[in-house]
Amino acid sequence: MADHTLRTQLTHPDRGVLLFGITPPRLSNTPERIREITAATLARLSDLDVDGLALYDIDDESDRNPRERPFPYLPTLDPAGYHADYLSEWTRPAVIYRCVGKYPEGELRDWLRTADTDRVLPVFVGASSKGKQVHTRLSQAQALRREVRPDLLLGGVAITERPDEHLRLIAKQQAGCAYFISQVIYSADAAKSMVSDYFYACREQQLEPRPVLFTLSVCGSAKTLAFLQWLGVHVPRWLENSLRHADDTLAESYEQCLASARELAAFCRKLGMPFGFLVESVSIRKVEIEASVALAREVGALLGRRATADPAR
Numbered sequence: 001m002a003d004h005t006l007r008t009q010l011t012h013p014d015r016g017v018l019l020f021g022i023t024p025p026r027l028s029n030t031p032e033r034i035r036e037i038t039a040a041t042l043a044r045l046s047d048l049d050v051d052g053l054a055l056y057d058i059d060d061e062s063d064r065n066p067r068e069r070p071f072p073y074l075p076t077l078d079p080a081g082y083h084a085d086y087l088s089e090w091t092r093p094a095v096i097y098r099c100v101g102k103y104p105e106g107e108l109r110d111w112l113r114t115a116d117t118d119r120v121l122p123v124f125v126g127a128s129s130k131g132k133q134v135h136t137r138l139s140q141a142q143a144l145r146r147e148v149r150p151d152l153l154l155g156g157v158a159i160t161e162r163p164d165e166h167l168r169l170i171a172k173q174q175a176g177c178a179y180f181i182s183q184v185i186y187s188a189d190a191a192k193s194m195v196s197d198y199f200y201a202c203r204e205q206q207l208e209p210r211p212v213l214f215t216l217s218v219c220g221s222a223k224t225l226a227f228l229q230w231l232g233v234h235v236p237r238w239l240e241n242s243l244r245h246a247d248d249t250l251a252e253s254y255e256q257c258l259a260s261a262r263e264l265a266a267f268c269r270k271l272g273m274p275f276g277f278l279v280e281s282v283s284i285r286k287v288e289i290e291a292s293v294a295l296a297r298e299v300g301a302l303l304g305r306r307a308t309a310d311p312a313r
Contacts, residue, residue, distance in 0.1 A: 006051040006093040016303040017276025021054035024077040049305040055079035057097040100141035101127045101134030112149045123155035142175040158182040160190040166197035184217045186235045188260040211274035219253040220288045
């Protein structure tokens with residue numbers, strides 16, 4: 001039987017990778033409430049055939065945009081601590097984001113030393129702006145991983161809107177990144193252009209392209225749409241109009257996410273580019289959480305995953 005562990009899928013991909021992404025509970029929650037939230041999350045994921053769970057590291061990114069943040073910044077649990085203290089029942093791997101600028105080098109070093117290669121795959125995220133004061137730069141964190149734990153499979157972030165992103169991906173690959181996860185995608189064209197540029201640049205430089213996982217996120221309201229745009233996510237004007245004027249914004253965004261998944265999967269398969277998807281669930285609204293789970297189920301079917309119970313849609 002083929003080995004379909006996440007590490008194997010990322011290093012020797014023979015089918016699309018599928019992750020489910022969440023934000024750790026808010027720091028203000030009590031331990032009892034955190035355990036309740038975790039139990040509910042694991043119950044929702046129990047019948048999804050995903051390769052792993054992605055845990056976001058939330059940072060105050062007000063430096064990236066002078067406009068008012070549509071949603072207030074509310075600190076959450078550290079994803080590594082949340083994984084260690086509350087997710088012992090999750091038996092599959094966890095992709096743990098680290099906004100490296102938040103952490104002194106010694107703290108990152110200690111975490112790298114103790115990380116379990118069978119359970120943890122890090123994604124290093126750099127500063128949200130060039131002028132931001134940081135404890136550790138991205139290049140320093142990458143060098144630290146090479147020194148302390150070269151056996152840990154490192155991931156990097158891809159931002160499809162940047163015209164030179166393919167060059168950044170190659171630089172990150174040469175610095176040790178074995179896979180990439182995009183920012184939320186609402187423009188399949190931008191994602192296809194980045195992947196195409198990266199694929200052919202790798203060919204020119206005789207490099208093996210690393211898997212790119214496309215992040216999909218349902219949008220349930222005009223305010224959520226504004227937040228995505230505040231974060232720098234490109235939403236084509238026609239799609240923005242569709243979402244703003246839809247009778248059901250959540251249903252419209254769901255269909256657009258699924259259409260993007262189909263388009264990107266077909267494109268990558270034709271190109272011969274290793275790929276996958278991360279379906280994220282970052283809302284506290286039950287209807288949006290359930291839509292994210294349903295989307296992950298449908299994207300899994302697109303990737304040829306086993307059938308699961310019918311979604312409650």
